[in-house]
Amino acid sequence: MSQFRYSDGEVDAVYRVIRERRDMRHFRPDPLDAALLTRLLEAAHLGPSVGFMQPWRFIHITDRGLRARVHALVETERQQTAVALGERQDDFMRLKVEGILECGEVLVAALMDGRERHVFGRRTLPEMDLASVACAIQNMWLAARAEGVGMGWVSLFDPEQLSELLHLPLGAKPIAVLCLGYVDEFYDQPMLEQQRWAARQPLHELLFENGWGNPSPLADSAQSRSDQEI
Structure with missing residues (x-):
């Protein structure tokens, strides 16, 4: 056994939060305390990144009108995704795929501009910048679950349209709309498994x-x- 191992209770807590993390779609509207939201962002910022490039940028959406416009982009893509799914269109349309208008907080996670300058670890695998942001998001997700906060990752949007809406600089790219907020309960299983979409x-x-x-x-x-x- 490693001398650097945490105590049994601490190890159990790590595995528990990994096991009980859920992609949440149902939220209460209560805003998160600023200190709590900051802790979750700090957890994300502690994520690993290739070449220590830290390619993540987070945009906190506090304007309700802007939130509604982000939701409209997601709804447009939801409709187009349904059509692309063909025979599963009706099943997909019955799924709740986001909670943008209901959740307490909305963040947009984006890749920074100027990423081509970072070659370390990306010369043959340039997509490692995306992997790095995904690690940051996972950190936030696990921290949120430990804090009793629900979080959902929404990827149904046109990145160019969302970039224009949020005035992203040339070369930056949004990759996730993150819904965070308190919930009445966490799903016993992943929601798409509960709804028999996939296992x-x-x-x-x-x-x-x-x-x-x-x-x-x-x-x-x-x-x-x-x-x-x-």
């Missing part, structure tokens, strides 16, 4: 060794743990 794939089917498709001995352990949780 979580078992880890043992996604785990290989020394090459794609090669069975891993860890798969047996992963399957055993999965069976115990059912």
Whole structure:
């Protein structure tokens, strides 16, 4: 056992918050205390980033009219996504995919401009800037769950239209509309699983060794743990 390991209770709390994190769509309208919202943003800012480039930028939407315009962009894309889904169109339209007008706070997470200057870790994988922002968002998500705050990631929007609406500089790109707020309850399962839209794939089917498709001995352990949780 590592000398740097946290106590059992602290380790359990980390795994618990990972397990109980949910992409929330139902919120109460109460605003978050400024100190709490700042803590969540600080958690995001502690996220790892390739070459320590810290490509995240957060825009706090406090104007209700602007929030409504962001929602309108999302609604337009929701309708277009439904059409693109073909035979699943009706099922999709029955899903609640965002809580922008109901939640306490709205943030837009964006990639900064001038990212081409950062080569460290991105010469062959330029998309690592996006991965870095995703890590920051996950940090915020886990911190929010620990604080009893719901959070939802909305990606149904045209990034060029949202960039124009928020006056982003050339080269910057919005990647997430984040809804945060208090909730009446957290979903027992991911909402899309509850609504039978999709199911979580078992880890043992996604785990290989020394090459794609090669069975891993860890798969047996992963399957055993999965069976115990059912």
